[in-house]
Amino acid sequence: MTATPPASEDLRVRPARAEDVAAIFENIGYWAAQGRMLVRPMQNIFENLRDFYVAEAIDADGRGTFVGNGALHILWGDIAEVRGLAVVPHVQTRGVGRALVAACEAEARRVGIPTLFAWTYSVAFFEKCGFTQIDKSRELHPRVWSECLRCPFFGGCNENGLIKRLDGVPMPQNLPEPPPAQVPPGIR
Numbered sequence: 790m791t792a793t794p795p796a797s798e799d800l801r802v803r804p805a806r807a808e809d810v811a812a813i814f815e816n817i818g819y820w821a822a823q824g825r826m827l828v829r830p831m832q833n834i835f836e837n838l839r840d841f842y843v844a845e846a847i848d849a850d851g852r853g854t855f856v857g858n859g860a861l862h863i864l865w866g867d868i869a870e871v872r873g874l875a876v877v878p879h880v881q882t883r884g885v886g887r888a889l890v891a892a893c894e895a896e897a898r899r900v901g902i903p904t905l906f907a908w909t910y911s912v913a914f915f916e917k918c919g920f921t922q923i924d925k926s927r928e929l930h931p932r933v934w935s936e937c938l939r940c941p942f943f944g945g946c947n948e949n950g951l952i953k954r955l956d957g958v959p960m961p962q963n964l965p966e967p968p969p970a971q972v973p974p975g976i977r
C-alpha cells in the first residue's frame with residue numbers, strides 16, 4: 790500500500806463509501822498483523838460503514854488517494870468510541886491521524902455526545918489529540934465494559950483507555966441509565 794505523503798493543505802477527510810471498504814480492510818489488517826489494533830472482518834466494516842471516515846491525499850488534478858481511516862461508534866447517549874483508526878504506513882506523522890480524530894469529534898458534537906473514548910497502544914498520539922488516560926480497572930463506562938466482555942482479548946487486554954470531554958457539549962437531557970454490562974454466553 791503506497792501513497793504520496795500529503796501536505797496539510799492537500800488532505801481531505803470524508804465519510805466512507807462502499808468502494809472504500811477494501812482499502813479500509815487492508816489498512817486495518819496491516820496494522821492488526823503488527824499487533825497494533827484488533828483485526829476487523831470485512832462484514833463488520835460494511836455493517837458499520839456509516840461510522841467510518843476516510844482520509845485522502847489530493848493530487849494536483851483533485852484526485853484522492855486513500856491514506857487512512859477512522860470511525861466513531863456511538864455507545865450510549867453520553868459516550869462514543871473512536872475506533873478503527875489507522876494511517877497507511879508511508880504517511881505516518883503527517884497529520885492524517887489527527888484529522889481523522891477531528892472528523893470523529895465533529896460528528897460527536899453534531900449529534901450531541903459529550904465524551905469520546907478510545908482503546909489504544911498509541912497513548913502519546915491520543916494525548917496530543919486532547920485525550921486523557923483513565924484507570925481502566927475503575928473508570929470504564931458500563932457500555933465500554935459491555936463491549937470488553939465481547940472482545941476476544943477479554944482477560945488479557947493490555948490496551949490503554951483514554952477519554953476526551955468535549956467542551957461546550959452538555960450531557961443529553963433525560964439520559965436513561967445504560968443497561969448493566971452482561972457476560973455473554975460462552976465467556977466466563
Ligand SMILES: CC(C)(COP(=O)(O)OP(=O)(O)OC[C@H]1O[C@@H](n2cnc3c(N)ncnc32)[C@H](O)[C@@H]1OP(=O)(O)O)[C@@H](O)C(=O)NCCC(=O)NCCS
Pocket residue numbers: 820825826871872873874875876877880881882883884885886887888907908909910911913914915917
Ligand atoms: C496512531 C496513528 C493513527 C497516528 O496517526 P498519524 O497520522 O501518524 O499522527 P499525526 O501526524 O496526526 O500526529 C498528531 C500528533 O501526535 C504525534 N504522534 C503521532 N504518533 C505518535 C507516536 N507514536 N508517539 C508519539 N507521538 C505521536 C505527532 O507527532 C503529532 O504531534 P504534534 O502535533 O506535536 O506534531 C498512526 O500512527 C497509526 O495508524 N498507527 C497504527 C495503528 C494504530 O495504532 N491505531 C490506533 C488504534 S486506536
